[in-house]
Amino acid sequence: MKKKYKVAFLFLDEIHHLYHFITVATELAKEQEVHVLTHPQVNSLLYSSLQSLEAGEKVKVEELKTSAFRAITDKLKGRDLPRKGFWLKKNMKYLLQFDALVFTDYFHHYLLKSRQNSTPKLIKFPHGAPGRAYIFNKNQLDFDFQLLSGKFQFEEYQKRNLLGNHPAVVGYPKADFLKNRTSKDIFSNNKPTVLYNPHFDPALSSWKKTGLDVLEFFYQNKEYNVIFAPHLHLFQKKKGGEDSSTIPEKFFKSENIHIDLGSEASVDMSYVSNADIYLGDVSSQVFEFIINPRPCIFLNPYDFAYEDDIAFRFWQAGQVIQSANELEQALRKATTQFDRFKPVQERMNEENFYSEDNSTATQRAARAITEFLDKEIS
Incomplete structure (x- = not known):
């Protein structure tokens, strides 16, 4: 110096x-x-x-x-x-x-x-x-x-x-701040926990087309917990433009659904470390999730041709489905088929983070x- x-x-x-x-x-x-x-x-x-x-x-x-x-x-x-x-x-x-x-x-x-x-x-x-x-x-x-x-x-x-x-x-560097932090369990049960993390971009986010259907699926399927923690811009007027009042009150009250629309926990990797399965669309938060490789499911309700598009590179890390109607089958496959995706996630980690x-x-x-x-x- x-x-x-x-x-x-x-x-x-x-x-x-x-x-x-x-x-x-x-x-x-x-x-x-x-x-x-x-x-x-x-x-x-x-x-x-x-x-x-x-x-x-x-x-x-x-x-x-x-x-x-x-x-x-x-x-x-x-x-x-x-x-x-x-x-x-x-x-x-x-x-x-x-x-x-x-x-x-x-x-x-x-x-x-x-x-x-x-x-x-x-x-x-x-x-x-x-x-x-x-x-x-x-x-x-x-x-x-x-x-x-x-x-x-x-x-x-x-x-x-x-x-x-x-x-x-x-x-x-973000991983350095958070790697030694412990996050308390959100659910007091041993059920698998899914992190649903839709992006805010209206042209790409799964929320507008199928988000409420996703929450309804978990409301009806109590064998799973779900953390609904979207990008904090999703429900901001000048960003994602969505209105949180459209989320039915029953989802906030459900014992197997945790909703966080933008607190500190939504950005500090607490939910990433609490979840067993990632469910998302185009948020790069998935790359933080797979630092510890785990099953991922991606929603493609707009039927994007993603296979050869670098903008959808993260979709190589898990299953891609089009709607909440396919969730039950995808969740059942998540663990049994994870061996397919684990090497891909490990390669992405090596490429993403020196x-x-x-x-x-x-x-x-x-x-x-x-x-x-x-x-x-x-």
Whole structure:
């Protein structure tokens, strides 16, 4: 390390972004000056996560305000998060004082226009496992440094000319935060538990066409437990656009159905570790589930031609069905036919998440950032 760097992680997103960077922030804070720049309505999960990590107290959290006018309009429109462009413009002068700014999403464009001599350096973290085609974003090339989770992501970026001059394959830091956590059992029985995790995208999600039928199946079939934990955007007006009031009250009251539409547990892999079988559609959360290989079932109510489409790569990891009418048979096959899919899941794990015996993804990411800054900042 040539000098002590001033690095900021920008957290203007919802809680499902947090675990992708928080361990790296604390690891980096052992040697660097590290800030998390956020907003006054930030979820308390940020603070409790820092408190639970070694060196968390060294990370300086700053709740920076947007402009007064924008704060008023955000409140009137019921926004929990500030609009990022306005927040960036309000705080631009301060942001430009850092050596590096770390993003888990794409709201960096104002900084590209405002910075001088390519400083601060812009660093891009993924905010999930390498799943659908959304990860192949041309904005990747705007960043000075890319942190990637594994071989699959690196090779696909290379094929698509999305690798910048400084990519680094480090692994999946989120798994470091959560690997030693214990989650309490949701159901006090020994029945197999299914995690139903539909995505929020209206054009792809199984929820609109067959979601209520799925819940009805489990309501009628008490030999299974089900955790209904969709992507937290599914029931948000400006994202998935679904209305939670359409879910009948009987499902909330059923002893074998647990419904979580967006709590901390829905993003911290609690349900992934609690379930025996994954039921989903196009959410990349399945890649977290198969870190410990287990049966998977995928819903394809739109009859997508998926076999040779890289956007549906995860559907190689289990059975693909079209509707809840096929669930009973698919669940009965889930365990007996799992030997077919286990080698596929193990291969995907190896491709998705780089690992080394003597270091964690968190340590490798922090080291890679420092080494990059040593080379690029004189």
